[in-house]
Each structure stands twice: as structure tokens, then as C-alpha cells.
Amino acid sequence: MSLSRRDFTRLATLGTLTAIGGGAAALVGPSAASAANSAYVFGYFKETPNESGDSYALHLAVSTDGLNWRPLNQNNPVATPTAGTLGLRDPFILRKQDGTFVVLATDLRGRIFNQNNQYLHVWDSVDLRSFTGYRRIRMHGLATHTWAPTAFWVPSRSQYAIVYSANNGADVFMVNYTSDFRTVSANQVYFSPGYPVLDADIVADGSTFYMYYKNMSNGLIYGARSSTGAPNSYTNYTGGLRQGNAMEAPLLIKNNTGSGWRLWGDSFSPVNNDYYGWSTSNVAGNSWTLLNQRDYTPPLSAKHGSIVGVTSAEYDGLVSRWGLPSWVRLKSYNFPDYYVRHAGDVGRIDAYPFDPHQDQLWRMVAGLADSTGVSFESVNSPGRYLRHSDYAIRLAANDGTATFRADATFRRVPGLADSTWSSFRSYNFPDRYLRHSNYVLRIDPLSASSSASDRQDATFRVS
Structure with a gap:
């Protein structure tokens, strides 16, 4: 985050958040609604080159194709933290096993990345149209940061894993396990490949866990996979990806159609292009095709966001709650x-x-x-x-x-x-x-x- 903060996280299914900031994108486990997903929602915070448009709060946008986005609430925040730094980055939204949602986000306001913080912002939500139970949870006692959270269900443990970027002498991914997103297990190293890493996004497809992340030593995005999702069980299987001068905040999402995947990478700086995308028909392979920027339009000023599929009813509920923009680009x-x-x-x-x-x-x-x-x-x-x-x-x-x-x-x-x-x-x-x-x-x-x-x-x- 001092050099690379993940600015594009996957928002989860449905509704309206109450957070502000950044989070990481991650795996959303199977849900009853997933088979009927016909649209997408995107959660993000905002930055502009001279900081006049910065907003360290949760913003939402919707899309019917997962490519072209319309901000909700006139691109104004839908949620804001009330503790810690009073700002958030890298929002991540997870649909839990019971069909409700939890929102995680980095506790950080602004662009000062040398501060230590052991906490994450957390909200609960039934439908993302309202948010309850705001709290912060302490992930570790280290003199370091807690950036870009991602979370996913681990069937073998009957718990959720929360993975985030931290430094224990090296830039690594840490993990804590939880059943309720209120109390968490002791932190442990999740992935430390021998070079500094940032911004993990982890998605399960069948019995395979796919993790995309930034290699900070060369600025490239890599893919790794594991058959268990357990700590230190991942093996790289893709070459490095990058467009522009630098990239971070990889976001992996399966298309609602059930076939094909997209991988997004956020630009390193708010003065550069927002993000780039790739597509593949086979996430298990090592063949990503760069998307033409003509084919997608990110939300205005969006940084480190998260995307997740939603049903048509959930899409309609979001639009009804927040409204589509009164302006166009x-x-x-x-x-x-x-x-x-x-x-x-x-x-x-x-x-x-x-x-x-x-x-x-x-x-x-x-x-x-x-x-x-x-x-x-x-x-x-x-x-x-x-x-x-x-x-x-x-x-x-x-x-x-x-x-x-x-x-x-x-x-x-x-x-x-x-x-x-x-x-x-x-x-x-x-x-x-x-x-x-x-x-x-x-x-x-x-x-x-x-x-x-x-x-x-x-x-x-x-x-």
C-alpha cells in the first residue's frame, strides 16, 4: 500500500454497504442465489489525481454485463466507518453460507501508508440495502498494517478464512479463521513465496482454490492454486500479467453465465488509467486475453473495488434503494x-x-x-x-x-x-x-x- 494498495475489490451480491474504504476481492462460496445471478454489483472507494474527488467510504455501482457500470447514489457514499481512522479502503463483500453478507475493509483513510493498524472494519447486511453491527476486529498484535482483506468459506474447517496483507519482517499474506466475523483465531502466515506480495484475491472453483496476487518485486500479477486452500499450500501456475507502468489489486470473478472468467487489475496510481481486464474460458489454464478498453467502463474514479454476481431482484432492489445517476459520461x-x-x-x-x-x-x-x-x-x-x-x-x-x-x-x-x-x-x-x-x-x-x-x-x- 505504500507503493501498492489494492484499489479494486469485489463487491458482493446485492445491495448497499455501510462502509468506506478499500478491501480485497475474494472467494464467494456457493449460495442458493448464485445460480440465478443475472447482474453484478461493484463496491469501491474513490480517488482522483489532485485528491479533490477522494472518498474513503463505500460506493456502489451496478452492471448487467459485468463490464459497463452505473454508479448508485450519484456516486456518493453509501456507508462510512465511525471508528478507527474514520476511513476505509479495499472493501470486500462476502455472501455467507446463510445467504446474508459481511463487509470487510481496510481501516485506512487517505494515502499515508506508513501507519500501523491491526484492525479491519466489519459490517453485517441482510441485503446490502442496509448495514448493521458495525465493529472493528483485531487481526494481530504486530507492528504492521492490515490491508486488502479477502474472505472465503473453508468446508474442511466449517469456518471462514480472512486473508490480508501484512508484514512480519517480509510482506506476506496472513490468515485468521472465524465463524462469526466477531472473534478470530490467532493469525498465521498464509502465503510467503520468498518475495514480497500484496493484495490476494482467492476464489474457489469446485475443489480448487485460485489465488491471484501482486508480486511486489516486479509489479506483475501472478496466479497460484491449491487443492485445499490451507496455509502455504499454493503453487504458482501462471506467468506474470501487467499493463501500464504498474498494477495491483487483482480481482478474479466467474461470469454469471457459468462459463468464462475475468481477471481485473487496478492501476498503481490514481493518476493512471483505472484498471485493465483479461478474460479466459478456462481459469485452470494459463491463457488470459487482454480485454479491449472499448468493451468496459469502470465506475467513475473507482479504486480497489470488489465485484460479485446478484440476482435480478437484488439488482432491482439496489436501484430502487439508491437510484441510478442523473448524469451520463x-x-x-x-x-x-x-x-x-x-x-x-x-x-x-x-x-x-x-x-x-x-x-x-x-x-x-x-x-x-x-x-x-x-x-x-x-x-x-x-x-x-x-x-x-x-x-x-x-x-x-x-x-x-x-x-x-x-x-x-x-x-x-x-x-x-x-x-x-x-x-x-x-x-x-x-x-x-x-x-x-x-x-x-x-x-x-x-x-x-x-x-x-x-x-x-x-x-x-x-x-
């Missing part, structure tokens, strides 16, 4: 880590993350000139809209004129490069479409016969 098709934003009253696309992070948030409202169209009102500069002037896109205040209303109105149509995405045709210049050129937005004449690159410049995902 526009993601570039051919620069999929870039989003439409305003900067200096100019419409443009930039790679996220950036600050102010709210510059990319838009209220997509009924068209000012025609309610069957759409207009884009800035969230952090209300009353100001994207409009074209001399074909260039600017952010400007609505002056109430017919010309402004027409300039700020677009027709949403199937994407020119991909019909599952969207393109936006100018209302008063219907042969012209919103597109980026040298990262700056404008409207230009385009059609199905335009070049592939021009059509891609005019294609966006509304998320």
Missing part, C-alpha cells in the same frame, strides 16, 4: 480511455482520470429545440450546454434564443462505427455529426460512406 469509441469534457469552455476529449473530474458529467436532457432530440447540460456548470458555433463545440450559457437552442440540440442515432454505441447528429445542420478531431469537439459532415476513422471519431458510448 460520453466515452470515445476509438480512444476508449478518453471522455467528453469541457475545459476552458471548449468541448474536447481527454484521457481519464483528470480533475476536475466533474467536467465529464452531463445531464442529457430533452433537446432544447426539439424534445425528441437531446442536449448536454454541464453538471458542474449548470445552465451551460454544449453547442456548436462556427462548427466548433463550446460550453456556453443558454441565452434563450432560438439559435442557441438549435445549436445545442442533437439527434441521437446508432453509432456510425458501431450501432450498439451512439452518434449525435446536429439538429440544424443535419448532415453534420458531433465528432472529435485532434481531441477537440466539432460538427462535420459525415455519412455511412465516410472513412472508418471519421466514423469512429463520431461514435460514443453513453454510460
Whole structure:
């Protein structure tokens, strides 16, 4: 965590947390609901480059495909610790054997990683729409940290294992066992391969336990497996994975369809890309395919989160409790880590993350000139809209004129490069479409016969 904190944990099935912070992703044991899972929920904390958007509390997002996420509660916290550091990182949510949930999280607020803390935050939840029994549990008496918890059911012990990152002279994984997440056994070393490690995520598939973790000596993510899940029983079986300059917080999850797996890795720093993903049809093999960033959209400013499958009823309950966002983001098709934003009253696309992070948030409202169209009102500069002037896109205040209303109105149509995405045709210049050129937005004449690159410049995902 001083150099590598796990910023992407798996949230568990259903509802609403009450925590804030970070936790680790881990194995969710079989449950009665798992067979009917049709959606996903994601729990995380938030960081932005200049810290203006940092939130060391629990946030939630939902997805029907496990790839593209919509924050709940307007991306505001749903839970916050009231003891310890008053902040959390690395939230982890586990569906227990009885179908209810427990939430674990690192007790740490901010980016100061040299402090010792022997505790984890813990909440209980029936449905993740409310949280009870908040407490902290002491995991050890060492002069070290207790980071990135993950938990899973161990059938041979009829107990849960809580695995976390600590240092006992070396960076290792420790484990404590528990039946109630209130009292725990004495800590012991769980995995110490001879090099420093961080951020374990452990998932059981049948009788095999899979653990993905960060090797701190080279910054790569490795996979190991065990037939028992017992301490010191894991053997590496994958080569190292990494994208970008550094990576941590691996998150392994089986698709709701029952076939195929995804592995996520969080970027090392909030000034870098949020995370990267891989997929495989066989988690037992050593063949991961990097996902195209075009295919997934993480929650805004999400760090070290956790993902778990939920049923359609649980998904509906989450949406009913917290609400979907009142704003959208526009993601570039051919620069999929870039989003439409305003900067200096100019419409443009930039790679996220950036600050102010709210510059990319838009209220997509009924068209000012025609309610069957759409207009884009800035969230952090209300009353100001994207409009074209001399074909260039600017952010400007609505002056109430017919010309402004027409300039700020677009027709949403199937994407020119991909019909599952969207393109936006100018209302008063219907042969012209919103597109980026040298990262700056404008409207230009385009059609199905335009070049592939021009059509891609005019294609966006509304998320």
C-alpha cells in the first residue's frame, strides 16, 4: 500500500454497504442465489489525481454485463466507518453460507501508508440495502498494517478464512479463521513465496482454490492454486500479467453465465488509467486475453473495488434503494480511455482520470429545440450546454434564443462505427455529426460512406 494498495475489490451480491474504504476481492462460496445471478454489483472507494474527488467510504455501482457500470447514489457514499481512522479502503463483500453478507475493509483513510493498524472494519447486511453491527476486529498484535482483506468459506474447517496483507519482517499474506466475523483465531502466515506480495484475491472453483496476487518485486500479477486452500499450500501456475507502468489489486470473478472468467487489475496510481481486464474460458489454464478498453467502463474514479454476481431482484432492489445517476459520461469509441469534457469552455476529449473530474458529467436532457432530440447540460456548470458555433463545440450559457437552442440540440442515432454505441447528429445542420478531431469537439459532415476513422471519431458510448 505504500507503493501498492489494492484499489479494486469485489463487491458482493446485492445491495448497499455501510462502509468506506478499500478491501480485497475474494472467494464467494456457493449460495442458493448464485445460480440465478443475472447482474453484478461493484463496491469501491474513490480517488482522483489532485485528491479533490477522494472518498474513503463505500460506493456502489451496478452492471448487467459485468463490464459497463452505473454508479448508485450519484456516486456518493453509501456507508462510512465511525471508528478507527474514520476511513476505509479495499472493501470486500462476502455472501455467507446463510445467504446474508459481511463487509470487510481496510481501516485506512487517505494515502499515508506508513501507519500501523491491526484492525479491519466489519459490517453485517441482510441485503446490502442496509448495514448493521458495525465493529472493528483485531487481526494481530504486530507492528504492521492490515490491508486488502479477502474472505472465503473453508468446508474442511466449517469456518471462514480472512486473508490480508501484512508484514512480519517480509510482506506476506496472513490468515485468521472465524465463524462469526466477531472473534478470530490467532493469525498465521498464509502465503510467503520468498518475495514480497500484496493484495490476494482467492476464489474457489469446485475443489480448487485460485489465488491471484501482486508480486511486489516486479509489479506483475501472478496466479497460484491449491487443492485445499490451507496455509502455504499454493503453487504458482501462471506467468506474470501487467499493463501500464504498474498494477495491483487483482480481482478474479466467474461470469454469471457459468462459463468464462475475468481477471481485473487496478492501476498503481490514481493518476493512471483505472484498471485493465483479461478474460479466459478456462481459469485452470494459463491463457488470459487482454480485454479491449472499448468493451468496459469502470465506475467513475473507482479504486480497489470488489465485484460479485446478484440476482435480478437484488439488482432491482439496489436501484430502487439508491437510484441510478442523473448524469451520463460520453466515452470515445476509438480512444476508449478518453471522455467528453469541457475545459476552458471548449468541448474536447481527454484521457481519464483528470480533475476536475466533474467536467465529464452531463445531464442529457430533452433537446432544447426539439424534445425528441437531446442536449448536454454541464453538471458542474449548470445552465451551460454544449453547442456548436462556427462548427466548433463550446460550453456556453443558454441565452434563450432560438439559435442557441438549435445549436445545442442533437439527434441521437446508432453509432456510425458501431450501432450498439451512439452518434449525435446536429439538429440544424443535419448532415453534420458531433465528432472529435485532434481531441477537440466539432460538427462535420459525415455519412455511412465516410472513412472508418471519421466514423469512429463520431461514435460514443453513453454510460
